[in-house]
Amino acid sequence: MSENKSPRPNSPEARDAASIIHPLTNLKTHLEQGPVVVAEGEGVWVTDIHGKKYIEGMSGLWCISLGYGQERLVAAAAEQMRRLPYYHLTNHKSHSPVIDLAEKLLEIAPVPMSKIWFANSGSEGNDSAVRIVWYYWTALGQPERRKLISHRQAYHGNTIAAASLSGMHYNHASFGLPLDGFLHITPPHHYRFADPGESEEDFASRLANDLDTLIQAEGPETVGAFFTEPVMGAGGVLGAPPPN
Ligand SMILES: Cc1ncc(COP(=O)(O)O)c(C=O)c1O
Known part of the structure; x- marks a missing residue:
């Protein structure tokens, strides 16, 4: 969607570039080009301030799944x-x-759950999940269970704990992340990471064994939780492999 070149002075694009820091955005390019400024939406379509229409294939940022104009x-x-x-x-x-x-x-909920914790974003939700893990183990008298394991290529958000849980280079490189105790294992991406001739089932078993090996090596009494996704989004829109 970024087709703008050198925004006109005082245009919404120029005013944006002069006043807003955008997440997950190349800040230098943004200063030069400005944003696409979206004005309205209808169904799967959004229209920018110049009347150009786009199919919003990501449903906002995954959160307009019912479409615009409801x-x-x-x-x-x-x-x-x-x-x-x-x-x-x-x-x-x-x-x-x-x-x-x-x-x-x-x-x-697809699996039985006892309670809901409300947050204002996915990142805050994941930071809250980390806090709840640490709170839980502290309450049970095992405060040393602080290590968290997630997948390389996972995207869990931009706040400090969520970015540490994420397994993306761009989440970590410029920020001195992940924090200590955030560990990453291979994502369940059979196409990219399976050995030649390895079936999906064998690949899944190997990843489960790798997880077990890591937990044993780190000391199970120091591991608080494993974060994994039923569908990994930014890492490749990966579904879980079939169960053995
Ligand atoms: C799987 C997943 N977790 C967490 C987040 C972070 O959510 P937010 O951008 O609301 O902080 C995203 C955002 O796309 C996501 O796709």
């Missing part, structure tokens, strides 16, 4: 904004929409 969502949001635009959950506070949503998520 009148039911507009009406529900407007009604809630009028009634109670915001309330927090700290210190024993709650509100009905969040209780309804938590119950719904527990009902449709």
Whole structure:
């Protein structure tokens, strides 16, 4: 989507480049070219401020999966904004929409779950997961269980713990990350990482063995959790291999 060349002075593109730092963006190129400024969306389409339309193949950043222009969502949001635009959950506070949503998520979760933790982004969600792992083991009297294992090529976000969990060079190189105790193993990418002639099942078994070997080498009593994805997104949109 980045086709702009040298934004006109005082254009939205120039004002953006002068005032905003964008994540996961080449900052030098951005200063030279500016952004694509999107004005509106309908269904799978978004339109920029110059009237050019694009298919939004990533559904926003994976979060507009119902498409743009959903009148039911507009009406529900407007009604809630009028009634109670915001309330927090700290210190024993709650509100009905969040209780309804938590119950719904527990009902449709693909595996049994006991509770929902709400966060404002994927990165914050993953930082929270790390915090909960450390909290859990500390509460059980095993605070040394702090190491976290995830996949190379995984993308878990941009906050400090989420970027450490991620296995992408661009998450780590300029930031002195990952933090100590964040360990990475081979992703379940049969096409790229299988040995010649290795079946998907044998590859999956090898990765499971590698994980076990790493845990034994690090000391199981120091490992807090393993982060893995049912579908790895940025690492190649990889589904899990079939179970043995
Ligand atoms: C699998 C996965 N985890 C975490 C994140 C980070 O989410 P956010 O950008 O909301 O912080 C993303 C973002 O694309 C993601 O795809």
